[in-house]
Amino acid sequence: MRSRGLASGIWTLLVAAAAGVCWAAAGPTEQRRRQIVRHLPESNKAHLEASRKRNTLVMQIIEESAHTEKNVAQKRDWNKFSRSDS
Structure with a gap:
């Protein structure tokens, strides 16, 4: 029984090593x-700034919704936030 576990462990290591070599x-x-x-979106300064602005707006909305009982999602123009030129 002990040799079966040892053989299973060895096979597992061999398969993992083969997968690592293939990778x-x-x-x-x-x-x-x-x-x-170089081509990641974060490397483009304009795209990075637009993402930061969008994240800031979303965080403001989340904070506002945490302090009120109203549904703040209904009074927003969400299409405005999805465009990168806004």
């Missing part, structure tokens, strides 16, 4: 990683 082989190179990071 490393199929993963992007360092140059590709840098290219991916």
Whole structure:
């Protein structure tokens, strides 16, 4: 019974090692990683600022709704917040 558990553990380690090798082989190179990071939305200053502004507005709405019994979601123009140019 003990050898069965040992064999199972060894197989588990072998499968995990094989998966790690496949992951490393199929993963992007360092140059590709840098290219991916350069094209992330957070690397664009205008997009980052729009996200921060939107997050600030959402937090203000959440704080307002925490201090009132009214449904603040009904009195907002939510389409205005979804556009990045606002």
